[in-house]
Amino acid sequence: MSMSQQTLPYLLLQKAKVEGKKTAFRQKDLGIWNEWTWSDYYTSVQALAIGLKELYDINKSDVIGIIGDNRPEWLVAQLAIQSIGAIPAGIFQDATPEQLIHYIEASKSKLLIVEDQEQVDKVLEIIDTLPQIEAIIYYDDKGLRKYNHKKLSYFKKIQEKGISYLSTQPMILEETIQQIQPTDIALIAFTSGATQRSKAAKITHQNIIETALAIDHVDSVYESYDYLSFLSLAWVCEQVIAVGLSLTKGMTINFPEEPSTVLNDLREIGPHIIQAPPRFYENTIARFEVRMGDSTRFKKKVFSMFEPLIKEMACTKLSNQSVSKVPKFKYLMGDYLLFSAIRDHLGLSRLKRAYVSGGSISSEVFEFFHGIGVNVKQTYGTVETTGFASIQMDGHVNTEAAGVPLRSTSISLTEDKEVIVQGSGVFDGYVDEVSTSSEFRTGDHGRLDKDELVITDRFDELIITPTGDHVSSTWIESKLRRGAYIQEAVVFGKDRPYITAMLNINMASVGRWAEKNQITYTTYSDLTKTSEVIELIRNEVAEIMKTIPPESTIKRFVILPHELDVSKGEMTPTQKIVREVVALNYKDYLVALYQHESDDDDISQSSKYPVQLDDEKSLVQIISLEMSQGVA
Numbered sequence: 001m002s003m004s005q006q007t008l009p010y011l012l013l014q015k016a017k018v019e020g021k022k023t024a025f026r027q028k029d030l031g032i033w034n035e036w037t038w039s040d041y042y043t044s045v046q047a048l049a050i051g052l053k054e055l056y057d058i059n060k061s062d063v064i065g066i067i068g069d070n071r072p073e074w075l076v077a078q079l080a081i082q083s084i085g086a087i088p089a090g091i092f093q094d095a096t097p098e099q100l101i102h103y104i105e106a107s108k109s110k111l112l113i114v115e116d117q118e119q120v121d122k123v124l125e126i127i128d129t130l131p132q133i134e135a136i137i138y139y140d141d142k143g144l145r146k147y148n149h150k151k152l153s154y155f156k157k158i159q160e161k162g163i164s165y166l167s168t169q170p171m172i173l174e175e176t177i178q179q180i181q182p183t184d185i186a187l188i189a190f191t192s193g194a195t196q197r198s199k200a201a202k203i204t205h206q207n208i209i210e211t212a213l214a215i216d217h218v219d220s221v222y223e224s225y226d227y228l229s230f231l232s233l234a235w236v237c238e239q240v241i242a243v244g245l246s247l248t249k250g251m252t253i254n255f256p257e258e259p260s261t262v263l264n265d266l267r268e269i270g271p272h273i274i275q276a277p278p279r280f281y282e283n284t285i286a287r288f289e290v291r292m293g294d295s296t297r298f299k300k301k302v303f304s305m306f307e308p309l310i311k312e313m314a315c316t317k318l319s320n321q322s323v324s325k326v327p328k329f330k331y332l333m334g335d336y337l338l339f340s341a342i343r344d345h346l347g348l349s350r351l352k353r354a355y356v357s358g359g360s361i362s363s364e365v366f367e368f369f370h371g372i373g374v375n376v377k378q379t380y381g382t383v384e385t386t387g388f389a390s391i392q393m394d395g396h397v398n399t400e401a402a403g404v405p406l407r408s409t410s411i412s413l414t415e416d417k418e419v420i421v422q423g424s425g426v427f428d429g430y431v432d433e434v435s436t437s438s439e440f441r442t443g444d445h446g447r448l449d450k451d452e453l454v455i456t457d458r459f460d461e462l463i464i465t466p467t468g469d470h471v472s473s474t475w476i477e478s479k480l481r482r483g484a485y486i487q488e489a490v491v492f493g494k495d496r497p498y499i500t501a502m503l504n505i506n507m508a509s510v511g512r513w514a515e516k517n518q519i520t521y522t523t524y525s526d527l528t529k530t531s532e533v534i535e536l537i538r539n540e541v542a543e544i545m546k547t548i549p550p551e552s553t554i555k556r557f558v559i560l561p562h563e564l565d566v567s568k569g570e571m572t573p574t575q576k577i578v579r580e581v582v583a584l585n586y587k588d589y590l591v592a593l594y595q596h597e598s599d600d601d602d603i604s605q606s607s608k609y610p611v612q613l614d615d616e617k618s619l620v621q622i623i624s625l626e627m628s629q630g631v632a
Contacts (some may be wrong), residue, residue, distance in 0.1 A: 007205040008186055009045075009083040009177045011247040016042030019250065022223070025072045028257035028265055036072055041079075044072075044159065046173050049080035051162030055153075056111060056134060060085035063108050063188060067091045067100075067123075068115025070229045070255050073139040073155065075243065077113045078233070082186060082205075083177050089188035089200070090234030092573030094566050097125045104130055106200040107188045107431060113155070116140040124149060182206040185428060189236040191383045192358075192572045196460075200431040203236060207386040210424035212244030214406035218391050219353055219377075223250030225272040226350075230262045235574055237357040237387035241275050266347035274351065277358040277575050278478060281365050281376065283506075284346060286484045290509040294516075306334035310371030317370055320396040339372040348374050355379050357387065358574050360455065362478045363399040364547075378402045380453055384440045385409075386425040390453045401452035411453055418459065419446045445470075461579070463493040469551040471499070476552055477577065483540045485510050488564050488571075490582045491554065492590060500593040501557040502586060504564055505537060525561040529621070534559065538623050545625060556624045558589050561613070588612050592622050 015024070020039035027034050036044075052058050064081045066088050068074050081088040089107035091100065093115070100122060104112070111134055114120055123136050127149075138144055139155035166172065186205040190198045215221075227246070231238040246253050251273070256265040266274070292303055313331050343349045353375045360378050369376040380402030381388040389411060392403035405411045409423030422439040429435030445456040456462065457472035465471055473491040480489035480501065487506040493499035507524055510533060514521060521527040528534075537559055545553045564570040569581040583590050588611035595609060608619040 005182050005206075006209065007082070007177070007180045007182055007184070008208065008243060008247055009079055009180060011209075012038075012042055012045065012079055012083075013174060013177055015247065015250065019223075022250070023252050024246070025075075026252060026254045026269075027072050028255065028261070028268075031257070033254075033268075041072075041076070044076045045079045045083060046166065047159035047162035048076060048155070049083040049162065049173055049176075050165050051158035051160070052080060052086075052111075053084050053162075054165055055158060055161055058084055058086050058111075061185065062086045062110055063089050064111040064113060065089045065091050065104055065107060065109035066113045066234075067095070067119045068093055068113075068139075069259060070231075070233055070238075070242075071115065071139075072255060073115070074233050075253075077139075077155075078187070078243070082180070083173055085176065085180055085184070087185050087188055090190070090232070090239070092190070092232050092234045093119065094573055095122075096567045097122050099569075101126055101129060102198065103190060103200075104133065106190075106198070109133065111135050111137065113137045113139070117143040120144060120147065120152070127151065180205070182209070183428075187236075187239065188431060189239065189383050190234065192574050192576050193578065198572075201236075201383045202428040202431060202435075203239075203383075203386055204428050207425055207427060208240055208244045209248060210408060211240050211386040211388050211406070212248050214408060214425070215240070215388060215391065216245065216249060217407045218393060221245050221249040221251055221273070223252075225249075225251035225352070226254055226269055227251055227273045228254045228256065228262070228266055228269050228271045230256050230259070230265075231275060231277070231357075232573060235358075235387075236383050237275060237381070240387050241273070241355075263347070267345070268347070270347055270350040272350055272352045273355070274348075275355040275357050278356060278361045278365075279481065279575055281354075281356065281361050281369065282478070282481045283487075285365060285368055285482075286506060286509055288342065288346075289484045290512060294512065302338055306330075306338050309334050310339075311367050312371075314367035314371035318367075318397040318399060335373060342372050343374060346374075351375065353377055355391075357381075358576065359474065360400075360402065360478065362475075362482055364482055365478075366399045380455055381425070382421075382440070382442055382444075384427045384442070385421045385423075386427065389421045389423070389425060392452075398449060398452050398454070401449060401454045403453065404451050405453070411448070413446065413448065414441075417445050417447060417456075418442065419444045419453070419455070463491075463499065465493070465499075465551055466497060467551065471552045473579070474577075476501070476548070476554065479544055479548055480541065483544055485513065485537060485540050488577070490564070490577050490579060492579070492583065492593065493554075496594060498555040499553065500590075501541075501554045502582065502589060502593075503537065503541075503557055503559050505533065505559060507563070510536070524563065528559045528561055534621055534623060538625070541623075542625055554625065556593050556622055558593060558620055558622055560586065560589070561620075586613070589620055592620055595622070 015038040021037050023035050024038045024041045025036040066077050078088045089109050091103045120138050135153050136151050137153045137155055182205045185202045187203050188200050189203050229242040242253050254269045256262045309331050356378050377392045380390045389409050390403045390405050412420045419442045420439055426438050426440050445459050447454050457474050461473045463471040463473055476491045477489040480486050485506050488504035490502045519532050592609035608621055611620045
C-alpha cells in the first residue's frame with residue numbers, strides 16, 4: 001500500500017512500531033527542550049483515544065473542537081480523535097467568545113478539547129448557548145483545580161481511563177485505525193474569513209498526505225530535519241507541514257515555549273524548514289533595519305560596504321546565472337563577515353527553505369532574504385486546496401510568482417482570469433455540503449507566466465481606477481508594510497476617485513526612534529498624534545510610493561490611534577486584513593479620507609477632521625502626499 005493510500009493515524013502507528021525511539025517532538029518548558037519519541041506520541045494518543053471512546057461514546061464522523069497554542073497535546077488530541085474515526089475541528093486560539101460560537105456551530109462540534117484556563121473561561125462564558133457541547137476537556141490544569149463545572153474534564157484523567165481499558169484489550173485501537181479510509185474526513189479547517197464569513201471546510205486524510213508528498217517531491221524532506229511549529233495548528237497550511245510532512249518523512253516538530261518566545265526559540269533550534277505569513281518576513285527585516293540603525297559606526301560601515309551585494313547576488317541567483325570570480329569573491333567575503341552573522345542571529349543558519357504562506361511578499365523582501373542566503377519560497381493555496389496548490393522551484397525564479405502547480409495539481413484560468421485548481425488537494429466540500437467536483441474556483445484573479453502562477457488579488461479586493469487600471473490593494477499594502485516604521489496598512493479605493501490608506505505604526509521601531517529624538521509620549525495613541533511621527537510616516541510613505549506605478553499610489557492616508565485587533569474582527573487569526581470591518585470600525589476616518597472627493601484639487605491639503613471612535617469625539621490628521629514638505 002502506497003503512502004498516499006494510508007491515513008494519518010496509520011502512519012503514526014507505523015512510526016511508533018518501526019522508529020519508536022526516534023524523536024517526534026520537542027516542547028520547550030521552563031527553558032528546557034523536552035523530547036517525545038514516536039512511541040511516546042502513539043502511547044499518549046492511544047490512551048486519549050480509548051478514554052474518549054469509552055467516556056463519551058464517540059461515533060464515526062462525530063466532531064470534536066480543539067483550541068489552544070501549538071503544543072504536543074494539540075496533536076495528541078487530533079490524532080486520538082482521528083484514530084477512532086471522529087473528526088477534529090481546529091479552532092483559532094485567539095477567537096473571541098462570539099467567534100467561538102460560530103466555529104463550534106459551523107463545525108457541529110459535540111466536545112471541546114482546550115488548552116488552559118483562558119480557553120476554559122471563554123467557553124464557559126457561552127456554554128449556556130451551546131447545549132450540544134457535552135464536555136470541555138482541558139490539558140493544562142493551572143488555575144483550574146477549583147473549577148467545578150459539570151462539563152469540565154481533565155485530559156490526563158481521560159487518558160487514565162483509556163489506559164485502564166487498554167490493559168484488557170491492548171489491540172483495540174489498532175483494529176479501529178485499520179478501518180479508517182484515506183478518503184475519510186481527517187479534519188475541519190476554517191477559511192480565513194477575510195472577505196466573507198469563515199466557512200468550515202472538510203479535509204481528507206488523502207488531501208493532507210498527497211499535498212505533503214507533493215511538497216516533498218519539489219523540496220526533499222529528511223527525518224534529520226527540524227521544523228519550528230508556531231503558526232496555529234488550526235490553519236491547514238500548518239497541518240500539511242507539522243502533521244503531513246512529519247508523519248510521512250519523519251522530521252522533528254519543535255514547539256516554542258510561548259508565542260512570545262518564538263524568535264528566541266527559533267535561534268535556539270535553528271530549523272531546516274520554517275513556514276510563515278508575509279508579515280513575519282516583513283517584520284524580520286524591519287527589526288533588522290532598526291537594530292542596524294542603533295548599532296556601532298563600524299557595523300554600519302561594514303553593512304553599507306556589502307549592502308549593494310544583497311540585491312546583486314539575489315538577482316544573479318534567482319535568474320540562475322553563473323557568477324564571475326570577482327563578484328563571487330566579494331560575496332563570499334560579505335557572507336563571512338556579515339551575511340552568515342545575520343542568518344545566525346535570526347536563527348536561519350541551518351535553513352534549507354522558508355515558505356511564505358497565506359499571501360505573498362514584495363520583491364524587495366524576497367530579494368533581501370535571497371541576498372543574505374535564505375531560500376525563501378512563495379507558495380499559493382487556499383484552505384479548500386489544502387493550503388498549497390503551487391510552490392516556487394529552485395533555479396530561475398520570478399519573484400512575483402507563486403511558482404508552478406504541485407504534482408497531481410493543475411491550475412487554469414477562466415475567461416475573466418479567475419484561478420481554478422484541480423487535483424488531489426481539493427477539499428471534500430464544506431460542512432453540510434456534498435462535494436461534486438475535484439476542481440475549486442478560488443475567487444482569486446491571476447495569470448500564468450511561463451507556467452508560473454502570478455496572483456493579482458482576490459476579485460473582492462481589486463481596485464479598478466477611474467482610468468481603468470486593475471490595482472491590487474493587498475499588493476500596495478505589502479509595499480507599505482515594507483517600511484520599517486509601518487506595522488499594518490489597509491488600502492481603500494474601490495469605487496472611489498483615488499486610493500487612500502489607514503496605517504498602524506510599528507510601535508517598537510517608532511518608539512525607539514522617538515526615544516532617540518527625545519520625543520515624549522505615554523501610549524501608542526499618544527505617539528501616533530505627535531507631529532514628528534506624522535512627518536516620519538509621511539516621508540516613509542512618500543519614499544515607498546516612488547517605487548510603485550503611478551496608478552497604484554495612494555493620495556491620502558491616516559494613522560490609526562489603535563492597532564488593528566483580531567478580537568474586533570479587524571484581522572483574521574491568520575493575520576489577514578478584514579477590510580469591511582476596518583472600514584466600519586473607522587467609518588468616520590474613511591469619510592475624512594474622501595472628504596474632498598468631489599474636488600480633486602482639495603486632496604492636496606492636509607487637514608484635521610472631526611471623527612468619533614468608541615463614543616469619543618476628536619480631530620484626526622489626514623495626511624496628503626501631494627502637500628509640500630511638512631505637516632499642516
